[in-house]
Amino acid sequence: MYNRFKNNIRSFYAGFILLIPLMGFAHSPAQSSIVLMEDESGQWTLQLRAALTAFEQVVHEEYTATGYTTPEEFNALTAKLLGNNLKLFVNDQQITLNTPVIELGHETIAVYLIDLPEDIQSVRMENQLFRDMHRSKSIFMFLNDGSERTLFAMENSNNYTVNLKLENNRFVPVNLSENTAGISIEWYMLAMFILLGIFGILLKLKPNWEARITP
Numbered sequence: 422m423y424n425r426f427k428n429n430i431r432s433f434y435a436g437f438i439l440l441i442p443l444m445g446f447a448h449s450p451a452q453s454s455i456v457l458m459e460d461e462s463g464q465w466t467l468q469l470r471a472a473l474t475a476f477e478q479v480v481h482e483e484y485t486a487t488g489y490t491t492p493e494e495f496n497a498l499t500a501k502l503l504g505n506n507l508k509l510f511v512n513d514q515q516i517t518l519n520t521p522v523i524e525l526g527h528e529t530i531a532v533y534l535i536d537l538p539e540d541i542q543s544v545r546m547e548n549q550l551f552r553d554m555h556r557s558k559s560i561f562m563f564l565n566d567g568s569e570r571t572l573f574a575m576e577n578s579n580n581y582t583v584n585l586k587l588e589n590n591r592f593v594p595v596n597l598s599e600n601t602a603g604i605s606i607e608w609y610m611l612a613m614f615i616l617l618g619i620f621g622i623l624l625k626l627k628p629n630w631e632a633r634i635t636p
Contacts, residue, residue, distance in 0.1 A: 450475040451556045455548060455575070457509070458564035459537075467509060467518065467533040471551065476529050479550055496523045502550060503531060510545035511537055544592065547582045548575060557581075563592055 453471035460466070480488070480498050489495045500520050509516040521531040544563060551557040559575040561583045569591040573583040585592040 450478065451551075451554055451558060453548075453551060453557075453559040454562065455546060455559060456562045456564060457544070457546070458562075459566070465535050465537045467535055469503070469507065469521075469531045469548070469550075470528060473525060473527055473529045475551055475554065478554065482553070492525055496525070499523055499531070506548060506550040506552075508545075508547040509535075510543075512540075512542055513545075542587050543595075544585045545582065546575070546585075547580075549581055552577070552581055 450472045453469065453475060456466075456468045456470070458466055458468070476499055479502055480495065483502060484498050489498055500523065503521060504518065507518060509518065516535055516537065518533050518535065521533045524530045524532070546561050548559060551559070557576070559581065561573045561575055562570065563585070564570055571592055573585065573594070575581045575583055584595045586595050
């Protein structure tokens, strides 16, 4: 337990140092991320994180700036666009993405509570929501206890799609020409920023999930 405590403290300080130069980068409208993760209880979530201005741009393009008058109406339009542009396939089966929980803020987060099979051999993630945004790029992260953590780039060159298969306890692109995770220091820093925020978001949204799944 003492070693775990030391590791947690070390991780916190390392993440805090990385957080300082990330503030401008993480909120760029052209940058977004998708995280597919399993928590300690075995519950899977799919999280899409992007700047609020990015969501506003796609909503305004589709429905105009006068298409909503309240945050709730904006969330409803955002959820509709996500439903048309966000697709997840696991083991070649499309996963149902119900209405997400959307947390508006300078960084806006859409979270789906989903069910996945225990034995995951392939994952295909598609996100066309920001495809028309200038220099739009995203990263996809798959996080669970059973496989290595790897980042994958989603950009115009691969039609904002990653197609992965499990090999030697690691997810790798089905097409070897696909890019793996924009291997620049900025991408790694963004990944650290995302990891720092994931667990706080999960804790914050937990009451909403419990309310939705309680009979």
